[in-house]
Amino acid sequence: MLEVTALPLAELRERSSEKWREYPADVLPLFVAETDFPLAPTVSAALRRAVDLGDTGYIASRTPLPATYASFARRRFDWEPDPARMRSTADVSLGIVEILRRVTQPGEGVVVTPPVYPPFYDLIAEAGAEDVRVPLIDTGTGWELDLDGIRAAFEGGATAMLLCSPHNPTGTVHSRETLTALAEIADEFGAAVVSDEIHAPLVQPGIVFTPFLDAGDAAERVGYAVVSASKAFNLAGLKCALMVTASEPTSDVVRGLPIEVEWRTGHFGLLAAVAAFSEESDPWLDGLLATLDQNRVLLEDLLASRLPDARYRIPDAGYLAWIDLSRVGWGDNPARRILKEAKVALHFGPAFGEPGRGFVRLNFGTSPEIITEAIERIATLVDR
Template identity: 30%
Template sequence: MKYNFDEIIDRKSTFAEKHAKLKELYGSSELIPLWVADMDFKVAQPIIDAMKDRIENGIFGYTMRPDSYFDDVCEFQKKRKNWNIDKKLMSSCLGVMPSICMIIQKLTNPGDKVIIQTPVYRPFFNAVKQASRELLESPLKEVDGRYYMNYEDLEEKAKQGAKYLILCSPHNPVGRVWSFDELKKLGDICLKYGIKVISDEIHSDLILWGNKHTPFASISEQLREITISCISATKTFNLAGLQSSIVIFPNEELKHQFDQMWDKLHVEGNNCMSIAAIQAAFRHGEEWLEQLLKYIEENVNFVKNYFDKYIPKIKVERPEGTYLMWLDCRQLGLNGGQLTRFMTSKAGVAMSSGTYFGSNGEGFMRMNVACPRAILEKALEQIRIAVSEL
């Protein structure tokens, strides 16, 4: 069927975070919210139908996860990425970030050093620091608006005795889809210095322009043995409110340790609605997904062309993956706090401040373009007017 991604749907009445927290975080509830990384699109019809069928049953008691759940995950990963996964090494969790936090808590020791590559998703910082582990930041290299891994710096951090590296692949916020060769070179460093990898691949199905996502654990058997992969249907199919993810371990011992920690917290099974939704997504959601990716590409082009033509002081590159655009606002001459206040008070648009992703995000903003184009048109026009009056 043909999906209408131009449809504007009221989310305020559903307590959507991007609306509900505007006043608290940005000072006004009337801003255009382009900050939280979820989509303003209705999900695939087979997902809605599956959830309606589940609701019609009328009973929402304790629910076991069927064996077919992980079968569907494996089949989807094999089809989309040619990634063969042993379902015996998979666990379900409440989300990618709860998984990463639990992995760090359970599989590292206080004082252990963990590498992240900045600018990067802020909860990575928190997951390490709140666990009393030592954070080692390896800044990405920026060359003409495009970002690259800094292998020299990574090796220097590795020499400091790092135990783990949290990989963001594809990368949030800069939109890189790391190539096989880039990931292989990173893997060589990790193997050389005995570093294990937590690979956050939540955006791995949101790949644009014919780029190819390479699961880090699929590169070689050696890298599979040191990698814990975190994936989810919730980012791909706009189901984040169902709070579900999948963790793929290199061996049964690590999986057992992870599962044991959740058992101690009496966190068992899946939300009963998430089982229906996620199985429908993996089985029947590809038609929607392919149309979504095309629409996101068109949105990216629209935003890129608008900035180039009407707001050239703000530089933007097309992301290779995700629906997030990294805006270089440094020519505006505003620091992090000033830039955020300018965008909210003058332009009426709420975006994520670059400093949220690390100190090397100063002067940048992250824009979520997974929304109807009419919303982007309004936001961009407001930004254009505000910049012209700056």
């Protein structure tokens, strides 16, 4: 395992990505899902080698990425997807849209489970469909899919579901039993399930992640997965994702996509993804998970001591914290006041759907110092 620590704030402010350019320098940016860690050494080496060679052309028609991802899935998830049933594209969002366009007709319903990643609503609209919202069930200790509600949505005419697994923003890892039941319901109604599994490499040790396509025969028949190294390895700007299938009919859908869908893959993104999914990167990823584990517990401790009215459940995966501030009394969108008065940028809870009222999403993929400073700034609003 390698030790993975965040860069100093002064260096981070030299970055030119969205996280560090959206707000003035007096704001701590903990909103967008970018991390503050150096690249994995394997990724840096692959990109440097490409620059040295001037290897900046089009992606090749045959690449090692499918086989490399299959090996990664075998090591990390005990799953053996078929490399021949994978195809690359620019990013997970593009993969979702292109698949939804082929498995739905204009105006048909696509089930989503708010609170959920806000672009899901836009991606469904871009594909020409309409979102059908079936909120997660809050069990009091976690969140679960509302399988009865999803069944009702399919009975009502929805023809597909856009699944977030692991779930953003709650960090929930759905059980194999739940995913199997979901697949069987979808199969009963002839509906497709498109599973966004971008956060899967960030599942914490001791938590079992089940890829949707590995959740049984029905999942193979109805399912499409879209995966990427971009969240775990901070590669969003390099543009590379994989669309994965597990049956001949679903594979035919992905194979039938125009070649331009695949050619939109970034060449540097593909090179970086191959390096990230290689076995040589596992020690770095293990180190990252250890750091995130420490950060998620630190956040719990800080909230308990400085914002005791906040409610937060430690996520099973990822580096995003879903925090309920409704008892603090800062309205439906507390992130607005926090940004204006505490100079901390968090993601607006209501953007995730109706269940997000009173919530904020905080990115703890950073240093303990920045997390601590952010909570101290927010707590001063209560102290006043």
